[in-house]
Amino acid sequence: MSDRRSDGRPARESVSVLELDDVHVRHGGSHILQGVSFEVPATGVTALLGRNGVGKTTTLKAIIGLAPRTGRILLQGKEIQSMTTSRIVRGGIGYVPEDREVFGGLTVDENLRLVDPDQGVDAPVVGRLFPDLVARRGQRAGTLSGGQQQMVSLARVLLRENALLLIDEPTKGLAPKLVTEVADVLAEVARTTPVLLVEQNLPLVRRIADRVVVLDAGTVVHRGAAADLVADADLTRELLGVSMRREGAA
Numbered sequence: 001m002s003d004r005r006s007d008g009r010p011a012r013e014s015v016s017v018l019e020l021d022d023v024h025v026r027h028g029g030s031h032i033l034q035g036v037s038f039e040v041p042a043t044g045v046t047a048l049l050g051r052n053g054v055g056k057t058t059t060l061k062a063i064i065g066l067a068p069r070t071g072r073i074l075l076q077g078k079e080i081q082s083m084t085t086s087r088i089v090r091g092g093i094g095y096v097p098e099d100r101e102v103f104g105g106l107t108v109d110e111n112l113r114l115v116d117p118d119q120g121v122d123a124p125v126v127g128r129l130f131p132d133l134v135a136r137r138g139q140r141a142g143t144l145s146g147g148q149q150q151m152v153s154l155a156r157v158l159l160r161e162n163a164l165l166l167i168d169e170p171t172k173g174l175a176p177k178l179v180t181e182v183a184d185v186l187a188e189v190a191r192t193t194p195v196l197l198v199e200q201n202l203p204l205v206r207r208i209a210d211r212v213v214v215l216d217a218g219t220v221v222h223r224g225a226a227a228d229l230v231a232d233a234d235l236t237r238e239l240l241g242v243s244m245r246r247e248g249a250a
């Protein structure tokens with residue numbers, strides 16, 4: 001494992017909002033997370049990277065209580081590994097799952113009012129970050145594009161005060177223009193709320209992530225500055241099996 005920063009200092013640059021200590025997840029006979037330990041600093045974007053199937057989504061699910069886990073998970077210094085998902089959410093973690101989970105039969109506004117009955121689409125944060133959703137307030141969410149559904153899913157978690165956001169592959173399957181729009185929103189959100197982001201798009205990681213944690217086969221194999229990893233073609237190929245030159249723009 002390596003902690004690379006261009007200035008040679010360790011990658012822990014601020015107080016952590018989240019800490020995982022020797023977290024294991026087993027599903028049936030499969031040992032999926034095999035002692036995952038890392039910290040998420042209280043500012044900016046931490047990208048959780050790795051090849052397909054290494055346990056990135058499972059790590060987010062373990063944090064939010066949707067996968068059976070052992071080990072210690074601390075949110076702002078408080079142990080949460082035994083809490084239910086609803087308590088963890090109330091405790092300040094917002095989760096945007098990979099499949100977005102919008103209610104297709106409900107309008108945009110109705111989807112948001114499930115979280116904030118008083119304001120829904122009229123909440124200031126929605127007007128500021130998602131003007132397109134305000135314009136589409138009466139449209140059924142099931143008829144929105146993938147990018148617009150991603151915005152609904154993001155807007156929904158932002159209606160609460162969050163100490164930390166977990167966001168799973170928000171740009172998966174989106175056209176390049178929408179990838180850029182989602183990246184812009186994430187960059188804006190991360191100015192006020194730390195984000196743990198699972199993302200395969202390396203140009204996007206380079207643009208908005210401050211640091212990376214790389215998983216392989218259920219363990220952490222690299223931690224460090226995002227810029228250092230993305231600038232190192234050999235390391236990205238070794239850890240992620242991709243070359244930056246083949247990736248699309250964010």
Ligand SMILES: Nc1ncnc2c1ncn2[C@@H]1O[C@H](COP(=O)(O)OP(=O)(O)OP(=O)(O)O)[C@@H](O)[C@H]1O
Nearest residue numbers: 027028030032050051052053054055056057058059
């Ligand atoms: N509920 C489950 N039961 C059994 N195996 C599971 C379950 N959930 C995930 N797995 C397995 O755990 C491994 C890790 O899955 P996970 O979705 O966390 O990987 P990932 O790194 O997010 O992959 P991807 O990039 O493809 O989304 C995979 O082999 C997957 O098949």
